[in-house]
Amino acid sequence: MSNSFNAQSTLNVAGQDYEIFKLDAVPNSARLPYSLKILLENLLRHEDGVTVTREDIDYFSHWNPQAEPDKEIQYRPARVLMQDFTGVPAVVDLAAMRDAMRELGGDPSRINPLQPAELVIDHSVQVDYFGSDQAFAKNAELEFERNQERYNFLKWGQQAFDGFKVVPPDTGIVHQINVEYLSRVVFAKSLAGHTQAYFDxxxxxxxHTTMVNGIGVLGWGVGGIEAEASMLGQPVSMLVPKVVGFKLTGTLNAGVTATDLVLTIVEQLRKHGVVGKFVEFYGPALASLPMGERNTIANMGPEYGATCGLFPIDQVTLDYLRLTGRDAQQLALVEAYCKAQGVWHTADAPEAAYSETLELDLGTVVPSLAGPKRPQDRVALRDLASHFPAALAALKAERQLPNKGPATVVLDGQTVEIGDGSIVVAAITSCTNTSNPSVLIGAGLVAQKAVARGLTAAPWVKTAFGPGSMAVTRYLDRAGLTEPLKALGFHNVGYGCTVCIGNTGPLPEPVSQAIAEQDLCAVSILSGNRNFEGRVHAEVRMNYLASPPLVVAYAIAGRIDLDPYRDPLAVDAQGQPVYLQDIWPTPDEINAVIAECVTPDEFTAAYANVFAGDDRWQSLAAATSQTYDWPADSTYIQEPPYFKGMSLAVAPVTDISGARCLALLGDSITTDHISPAGSIKPNSPAGQYLISLGVEPKDFNSLGSRRGNHEVMMRGTFANIRLRNLMAPGTEGGVTLHQPSGDTLSIYEAAMRYQAENTPVIVIAGKEYGSGSSRDWAAKGPRLLGVRAVIAESYERIHRSNLIGMGILPLQFLSGDTPAALGLNGTEIFDIVDLNGGEAKQVTVRVTAADGSVKTFMARVRIDTPNEVDYYRHGGILQYVLRKLAA
Structure with missing residues (x-):
């Protein structure tokens, strides 16, 4: 290793020496934003003259905040974090790479995580049971029944791969466990004869890996493909980004929650535009901004579009680490290291040099929700009653839904009426808010006050509470708030993401039938971070994000179209109206409970045996072989075909000729639209495949749970019920027109016919293609369907990277060009020429219409870095890594 700036030094903390690389060795580094200081330290520590050079480091000494990003660096994160939906296919790929390494004549054990990798099983539990004390146990039992093959596989991976740890199911949500337990804030690693300290x-x-930004840890979401490469020692190739400084001033008013604050920030940053940028929060409000609020804001980085939303390390951080049970040596190291590096934040700290700045006075934030289908569509609570009718009318017009009126249903012997605007799902769910004691204690106090007035949840509401971690259960129990929540139906349904990712489970049959018969626009209200169409539940067309206390209040009301400032939520046992303000707790009430009941004891007890799992996990039998013995009859885990027939030689990149359009899509196509997710319908290609193997519909489980089986996943790609393919007007879902026959087929069936005809396919889309969660199957699925290129007006960062990682060419229309402006309708033949081995910056797209006429347009190649060129040339990032290791 090189040390061009003489940055290597020694730091003594409580008698322990640590090797560190001092930031102040680089001229002018003090003015850098905190996030860039972390990148700089990373380069100082990994300077080798090849992947990291003196010039790379020196770039930061004259960093121009206003310049457009053009400097590529090779960044090596300290660790990789996974959840099971995206983690299972990552481990599947590693297992397949071991087989491929053996086929290429190499040593399979070289395929091994070189960085610590931690996986939390939190995405598999579904809310089949709710509203009872047995809900958690029954949902957990079903979870193990449905996912035993996956869990056996993960236990194999835990013993087969060094440096790979698994947090078993029914323990907590990945991001909450990350901030409460896994994160080090400052890492200490034993090397040959010494210990090195560096930023975690x-x-x-x-x-939502960005949640860890709340405690000062730089982290963001990547596709499983990038994560696998990082585990295998490959650096993350990135451009040094612009950094947006977001100044926070003032204090929140009484009655305003962290959720209201983050929805306001999401709206403001989306309007400003921060895609591809780092965001850092600073300003006088930080000193009094609790960690719960910081974590909430950091969590929703993807919703405001930033790569990260970072908070500095300060006394609030240290107090949180102490609260959550970190040991004394770790606390001392965090404080001493940050002070030695000049990143310890204080009220009088000078402002960094930012590319752009925004400001928000916390005193201007008002109670809010967001919906009905995007997290950035904030609605002030006082405006919701007037907002909803317009949103409902717009949705009905867009979907051409008739006005059939309300439906009368019988639930548990009670006759009730539900209609448009009826809330059928109310869920306290998602790490966004379940990691924040203030809003959970607030929800418990709302429930306590409501129960004291004799109120109950509306009978047609499916209620759910996913606590996020066992620590939450412990402090709510200690505060005496668990029972009031249960009295309103908010029983613990499972320690997992549940409703926020669509694991909502079935609605009560009478409710489901009424929605279908009357074409009702039913509503969900949840404390999550995503409310895209079709995500929460396939039968629920409108979804609103809200704070946990508001979720409880609206569960009582049972409908979204009321004015909570004027209309009562319900009538109490004495026939008196109960208004929102009657049951809303004061800040002093919330803070008193937090001070008494949220203590280090609750966290240390909750995490004492976090990797052990329950009896079900411990009883799972797992193989101990170096390579995985793929079970031929498994419908969950199958060896993927990415490496079949692969050789050490790299085939030359060729132009794409004679391609057909598989789908012509509009704006804001999310990874939810592309990637297989949610339930599996019996009449869908994935459902028909499972039925052909003897799997009954009751045992289908979710698409997300079957991410380790490419046969299921490719059949579920582009199959979202809300996808609208403009090639097939009047349809909704995964439907397309095969060309030139004009036959109406599922997208999967059309793709297979094109493959049989040896015809490559492309996808054409509008703005923000691939926004939403970082789902590797949103790239893997199209690759297996034969998609060679995507041409879009713009991309979200992670998805563009994932396309390249799977060998798919991302092209972008030039400014002013759109599919409509170019007259594209999907019936044409497309030739993409002048690729120049993958190194071209622009290509020519030649379009031959059905009548034989030809036109051309230019498209920008969105392969942004030299590393990405290498990945594309090799057919994907995993092939690149495998060839490098095998050679």
Whole structure:
């Protein structure tokens, strides 16, 4: 290793010496934003003259905040974080790479994580049971029944791969466990004869990895493909980004929650535009901004579009680490290291040099929700009653839904009426808010006050509470708030993401039938971070994000179209109206409970045996072989075909000729639209495949749980019920027109016919293609369907990277060009020429219409870095890594 700036030094903390690389060795580094200081330290520590040079480091000494990003660096995060939906296919790929390494004549054990990799099983539990004390146990039992093959596989991976740890199911949500337990903030690693200290950094296979930014850890979501490469020692190739400084001033008013604050920030940053940028929060409000609020804001980085939303390390950080049970030596190291590096934040710290700045006075934030289908569509609570009718009318017009009126249903012997605007799902769910004691204690106090007035949840509401970690259960129990929540139906349904990712489970049959018969626009209200169409539940068309206390209040009301400032939520046992303000707790009430009941004891007890698992996990039998013995009859885990027939030689990149359009899509196509997710319908290609193997529909489980089986996943790609393919007007779902026959087929069936005809396919889309969660199957699925290129007006960062990681060419229309402006309708033949071995910056797209006429347009190649060129040339990032290791 090189040390061009003489940055190597020694730091003594409580009698322990640590090797560190001092930032102040680089001229002008003090003015850098905190996030860039972390990148700089990373380069200082990994300077080798090849992947990291003196010039790379010196770039930061004259960093121009206003310049457009053009400097590529090779960044090595300290660890990789995974959840099971995205983690299972990552481990599947590693297992397949071991087989491929053996086929290429190499040593399979070389395929092994070189960076610590931690996987939390939190995405598999579904809310089949709710509203009872047995809900958690029954949901957990079903989870193990459905996922035993996956869990056996993960236990094999835990013993087969060094440096790979698994947090078993029914323990907590990945991002909450990350901030409460896994994160080090400052890492200490034993090397030959000494211990090195450095900033804790991570990449994760979930876009909400950004939550860890709240405690000062630089981390963001990547696709499983990038995460696998990082585990295998490959650096993350990135451009040094612009950094947006977001100044926070003032204090929140009484009655305003962290959720209201983050929805306001999401709206403001989306309007400003921060895609591809780092965001850092600073300003006088930080000193009094609790960690719960910081974590909430950091969590929703993907919703405001930033790569990260970072908070500095300060006394609030240290107090949180102490609260959550970190040991004394770790606390001392965090404080001493940050002070030695000049990154310890204080109220009088000078402002960094930012590319752009924004400001928010916390005193201007008002109670809010977001919906009905995007997290950035904030609605002030006082405006919701007037907002909803317009949103409902717009949705009905867009979907051409008739006005059939309300439906009368019988639930548990009670006759009730539900209609448009009826809330059928109310869920306290998702790490966004379950990691924040203030809003959970607030929800418990709302429930306590409501129960004291004799109120109950509306009978047609499916209620759910996913606590996020066992520590939450412990402090709510200690505060005496668990029973009031249960009295309103908010029983613990499982320690997992549940409703926020669509694991909502079935609605009560009478409710489901009424929605279908009357074409009702039913509503969900949840404390999550995503409310895209079709995500929460296939039968629920409108979804609103809200704070946990508001979720409880609206569960009582049972409908979204009321004015909570004027209309009562319900009538109490004495026939008196109960208004929102009657049951809303004061800040003093919330803070008193937090001070008494949220203590280090609750966290240390919750995490004492976090990797052990329950009896079900411990009883799972797992193989101990170096390579995985793929079970031929498994419908969950199958060896993927990415490396079949692969050789050490790299085939030359060729132009794409004679391609057909598989789908012509509009704006804001999310990874939810592309990637297989949610339930499996019996009449879908994935459902028909499982039925052909003897799997009954009751045992289908979710698409997400079957991410380790490429046969299921490729059949579920582009199959979202809300996808609208403009090639097939009047349809909704995964439907397309095969060309030139004009036959109406599922997208999967059309793709297979094109493959049989040896015809490559492309996808054409509008703005923000691939927004949403970082889902590797949103790239893997199209690759297996034969998609060679995507041409879009713009991309979200992670998805563009994932396309390249799977060998798919991302092209972007030039400014002013759109599919409509170019007259594209999907019936044409497309030739993409002048690729120049993958190194071209622009290509020519030649379009031959059905009548034989030809036109051309230019498209920008969105392969942005030299490393990405290498990945594309090799057919994907995993092939690149495998060839490098095998050679």
């Amino acid at each position: 950094t991570c990449v994760g296979t979930d876009s």
